[in-house]
Amino acid sequence: MSVVIELRCVNYSAPLTDECFSLIDKGVFAHAEDSQKSVASAYKLALDFAFNRGWVEAPKVNGRTGMICPNCAKLLEAQSSS
Numbered sequence: 217m218s219v220v221i222e223l224r225c226v227n228y229s230a231p232l233t234d235e236c237f238s239l240i241d242k243g244v245f246a247h248a249e250d251s252q253k254s255v256a257s258a259y260k261l262a263l264d265f266a267f268n269r270g271w272v273e274a275p276k277v278n279g280r281t282g283m284i285c286p287n288c289a290k291l292l293e294a295q296s297s298s
């Protein structure tokens with residue numbers, strides 16, 4: 217068995233934009249072997265990918281916490297600065 221980890225934008229259930237990465241299948245993926253150790257390191261790898269690609273940690277979006285994709289992050293930033 218192998219394990220696939222996908223980080224989804226916390227905004228995907230109520231996206232601000234049709235360009236939300238999780239709607240256009242540009243989420244962050246990592247593959248792990250079937251062990252806790254491998255899953256843990258794949259998760260860390262996925263987080264690193266996400267930060268490197270402009271994902272940001274959102275304090276709370278739609279009542280949920282987690283990462284938001286670069287496109288939603290841009291819109292949130294534009295909304296909060298206007």
Ligand SMILES: [Zn+2]
Pocket residue numbers: 225226227228231235236237238284285286287288289
């Ligand atoms: Zn998004």
